[in-house]
Amino acid sequence: MKKVLIPFVMVAVLVAIPYVGVTAGGQAYLFGVIVPYTAAAIFLLGFLYRMIDWLKRPVPFRITTTAGQEKTLDWIPYNRIDSPATPMQAWVRILLEVFFFRSLFRNTKAELREGPSFTFASSKWLWMGGLAFHWSLLVIVLRHTRFFFAELPGFVQPIEVADRFMELTLPAFYLTDALVLAAITFLFVRRLRDVKLSVISLPTDYFPLLLIGSIAVAGVLMRYVDKVDIMTVKALTMNLAQFSFDPVPGDIGPIFYVHLFLVSVLMAYIPFSKLMHMGGIFLSPTRNLCNNSREKRHVNPWNKPIKFRTYAEYEDEFREKMKKAKLPLEKE
Amino acid sequence: MSNRISTILAFVIAVIMFVAAWFFMQSGDGASAPARAEAPVAAPKEVPIDSTRCVASTEWMKSHHMQLLNQWRHDSVREGNRTYATPDGRHFDKSLNTCLGCHASNPMFCFMCHEYANVKPTCWNCHISPMEATK
Numbered sequence: 001m002k003k004v005l006i007p008f009v010m011v012a013v014l015v016a017i018p019y020v021g022v023t024a025g026g027q028a029y030l031f032g033v034i035v036p037y038t039a040a041a042i043f044l045l046g047f048l049y050r051m052i053d054w055l056k057r058p059v060p061f062r063i064t065t066t067a068g069q070e071k072t073l074d075w076i077p078y079n080r081i082d083s084p085a086t087p088m089q090a091w092v093r094i095l096l097e098v099f100f101f102r103s104l105f106r107n108t109k110a111e112l113r114e115g116p117s118f119t120f121a122s123s124k125w126l127w128m129g130g131l132a133f134h135w136s137l138l139v140i141v142l143r144h145t146r147f148f149f150a151e152l153p154g155f156v157q158p159i160e161v162a163d164r165f166m167e168l169t170l171p172a173f174y175l176t177d178a179l180v181l182a183a184i185t186f187l188f189v190r191r192l193r194d195v196k197l198s199v200i201s202l203p204t205d206y207f208p209l210l211l212i213g214s215i216a217v218a219g220v221l222m223r224y225v226d227k228v229d230i231m232t233v234k235a236l237t238m239n240l241a242q243f244s245f246d247p248v249p250g251d252i253g254p255i256f257y258v259h260l261f262l263v264s265v266l267m268a269y270i271p272f273s274k275l276m277h278m279g280g281i282f283l284s285p286t287r288n289l290c291n292n293s294r295e296k297r298h299v300n301p302w303n304k305p306i307k308f309r310t311y312a313e314y315e316d317e318f319r320e321k322m323k324k325a326k327l328p329l330e331k332e
Numbered sequence: 333m334s335n336r337i338s339t340i341l342a343f344v345i346a347v348i349m350f351v352a353a354w355f356f357m358q359s360g361d362g363a364s365a366p367a368r369a370e371a372p373v374a375a376p377k378e379v380p381i382d383s384t385r386c387v388a389s390t391e392w393m394k395s396h397h398m399q400l401l402n403q404w405r406h407d408s409v410r411e412g413n414r415t416y417a418t419p420d421g422r423h424f425d426k427s428l429n430t431c432l433g434c435h436a437s438n439p440m441f442c443f444m445c446h447e448y449a450n451v452k453p454t455c456w457n458c459h460i461s462p463m464e465a466t467k
Contacts, residue, residue, distance in 0.1 A: 124341075146449070146450040146451075149450075151450070152450045167454075170398045170399050170402045171398060227395035227396070228395075229394060229395070230445075230449050230451075231394075231445055231448065231449065234448060234449050
């Protein structure tokens with residue numbers, strides 16, 4: 001349980017830092033301007049460093065995992081997505097993985113039942129929870145563009161309208177707010193409840209979940225419960241979007257600084273953590289390589305050049321001796 | 333095999349979404365009988381309307397005006413109760429016109445903030461906005 005407690009205490013401390021810093025310390029400028037810029041810089045540079053580092057690693061051979069018929073004779077239909085033959089088809093596989101988590105869809109669950117019998121069954125819960133979580137996060141991030149643009153980007157408005165179409169509360173209740181909290185609760189409980197999972201779970205698995213959960217809770221509180229002054233928030237975020245170092249344009253409730261600080265911590269944390277899967281998924285060799293080992297010869301680029309000797313050369317060297325020994329020759 | 337399952341699941345999800353969308357659309361008007369106010373009751377004449385000050389503090393109105401307006405709409409349209417009493421004993425007509433009585437002097441009053449924060453209220457779906465009224 002220490003594995004859960006440590007991240008929990010860490011997040012609690014991270015919540016307390018800006019709260020105390022702003023209410024007691026009056027450090028609005030630090031938490032409203034300096035910390036976000038620093039975090040954004042760490043995020044961008046760290047992300048770039050990671051991606052470039054990974055992109056530089058050579059992947060000479062096809063280690064793609066296949067789940068379908070490989071391209072072969074013309075009259076045998078092949079699976080274009082699960083055993084792609086061209087880079088384009090491999091990209092389709094990547095994008096389907098990114099948007100729909102097809103690997104998780106294949107998730108199976110092994111169980112030892114009474115009998116005793118060992119059974120495998122399809123388990124879609126992780127896939128559904130993950131999908132709900134990631135899509136909600138995407139919609140929430142897109143909704144936040146309203147803070148960074150003078151006018152909403154055209155495609156965000158329909159998303160926003162769809163998100164609050166239930167018109168339940170005022171300010172309008174966002175479906176994704178509830179979804180993301182439900183999904184993250186499920187993903188957290190899932191790690192605790194299953195013994196096998198809790199054994200392999202690390203503090204680095206719980207920490208991002210708790211961090212993102214706290215960000216969502218702070219955001220929900222700001223919107224529905226302890227409201228902050230949106231106009232000042234927008235003035236501040238527009239300043240941030242324009243890379244200005246002007247002082248914070250007014251008083252904003254401490255809960256906003258908690259939200260902003262946790263987001264900053266998340267941004268700074270991403271390059272050093274498992275959350276890099278957001279970039280790394282595009283580089284998964286088992287997903288992004290087309291399965292063409294039989295069509296094309298892939299040579300390891302750092303292999304030492306091998307001196308080959310053909311049979312023709314061999315025969316040239318020993319022709320006379322072979323003739324004397326009456327051995328059959330290809331060339332007289 | 334998994335292809336077939338995913339097709340089936342996609343179909344099931346599509347059906348569920350269709351049913352849910354239909355349900356939400358219906359629940360608006362069909363599910364419950366529309367509540368009707370007896371007859372709109374005008375604010376009693378003897379109630380003095382004091383409009384020198386706003387119904388609540390600026391700070392509170394900034395963050396809660398949408399809830400107040402929503403409550404007023406519900407009270408006046410659904411319950412026929414059109415008089416709002418502030419905690420300090422002043423009375424107001426629960427109407428958008430009460431707000432616009434003062435705030436319409438600046439036709440951009442609503443829009444300045446709402447445009448800036450990219451928040452689109454539903455008020456002007458039915459009401460004529462002050463911006464249009466002064467055109």
